[in-house]
Amino acid sequence: MITVGDDTIAQYAISPATGALSARPVSTARTVPAPEAIALSPDGRNAYVTSEGEGALSQFAISPVTGKITPLSPATVTAPAHGSLGVAVTP
Amino acid sequence: MAWGAIRAAVLAVMAYGLAAGCTTAGAPAPAGSPAGAPFVYVTGKGGTNEISQFASLGSGALRRLTPENVASGKYPYGIAVSPQGTSAYAVNNLSSTAGAVSQYTLNPATGALGARPVQTLATGQNPQMIAIAPGGTSAYVTGSSTIWQYSINPVTGKLTPKSPATVATGKARTTSRSRRTARTST
Numbered sequence: 001m002i003t004v005g006d007d008t009i010a011q012y013a014i015s016p017a018t019g020a021l022s023a024r025p026v027s028t029a030r031t032v033p034a035p036e037a038i039a040l041s042p043d044g045r046n047a048y049v050t051s052e053g054e055g056a057l058s059q060f061a062i063s064p065v066t067g068k069i070t071p072l073s074p075a076t077v078t079a080p081a082h083g084s085l086g087v088a089v090t091p
Numbered sequence: 092m093a094w095g096a097i098r099a100a101v102l103a104v105m106a107y108g109l110a111a112g113c114t115t116a117g118a119p120a121p122a123g124s125p126a127g128a129p130f131v132y133v134t135g136k137g138g139t140n141e142i143s144q145f146a147s148l149g150s151g152a153l154r155r156l157t158p159e160n161v162a163s164g165k166y167p168y169g170i171a172v173s174p175q176g177t178s179a180y181a182v183n184n185l186s187s188t189a190g191a192v193s194q195y196t197l198n199p200a201t202g203a204l205g206a207r208p209v210q211t212l213a214t215g216q217n218p219q220m221i222a223i224a225p226g227g228t229s230a231y232v233t234g235s236s237t238i239w240q241y242s243i244n245p246v247t248g249k250l251t252p253k254s255p256a257t258v259a260t261g262k263a264r265t266t267s268r269s270r271r272t273a274r275t276s277t
Contacts, residue, residue, distance in 0.1 A: 036136075041129050046151030052136055059153055077153045080135030080143055080160070086170040086220070088179065090129045090202070 002062070002069070004035040004049050009060060011067050027068045031058040032076060039087040046072070048087050055081040130202030132179055134167035135160070142167060142181060142195075146202055161204045164193045164211055169220035172197065174227040178248030179204055182218045182232055183211070190218035192232050192239070194248055210249050214239045215257070229253070236260050 001012045001021060010025035034053035040046065040062070047069065049058040056076040060069050131145040131153055141160040145153040164183030172179050176199045183191040193208035218234045223243070230250060232239040238258045241250040 048131055050133055061151060072150060072152045079133050080139055082137030082139055084133040085136050085168050086134040088132050088170040088172045090172050090176045091174050
């Protein structure tokens with residue numbers, strides 16, 4: 001499972017047996033300031049995070065093996081100048 | 092949960108297989124993404140009233156489409172794409188007393204949204220987010236104390252209010268502070 005908050009994106013492991021999350025994030029990465037929303041690509045290999053405070057999106061790769069989150073190159077892409085709210089990805 | 096995870100893994104494999112298959116076929120990627128790669132849409136904040144549209148490259152990195160933006164309704168907020176990938180729906184969080192939901196056509200080959208909504212339906216006060224059922228036949232718009240529910244025409248993608256048109260969410264309320272604190276995606 002992936003969450004955003006505090007300018008950070010975080011990965012948690014899910015126990016296949018119980019569904020319980022790991023007590024702490026397994027990996028984290030820095031996002032754009034004031035992250036607002038997150039969407040994953042349909043193959044689960046990328047995540048996109050909007051910023052309500054800045055004209056950029058964060059983009060990340062997610063390891064299909066470990067789930068580890070790594071910023072893409074470039075780590076951000078320009079978006080509406082006053083910030084952005086929702087994000088959606090095609091199936 | 093375990094079944095959900097297995098199902099998600101299977102879907103992920105299928106999606107990757109389709110994208111890889113198209114690449115192997117050697118067809119030159121058209122104007123949008125590499126064949127099979129998804130498109131991404133973002134609602135602009137601050138009353139600029141626009142939706143930005145992006146293609147994803149092989150690594151998943153985004154680049155802006157041409158045109159970069161399409162005009163939206165007033166104060167767009169939540170956005171969702173139909174499972175068929177042929178319509179996008181944005182919530183217009185117009186004001187504390189009125190709002191709407193707009194449907195845009197989506198060209199699955201280029202990723203381009205229609206220049207203007209094909210349909211805009213008034214909701215009520217303060218609509219925020221939207222979700223579409225996996226089968227693509229229902230859409231749900233959430234507000235601070237109301238859910239608006241719609242049927243989706245499978246051919247045109249148009250929304251029609253269900254009966255009843257709204258469901259009360261009760262007193263449990265999502266404040267904007269807690270919305271900003273954490274967003275979750277599985």
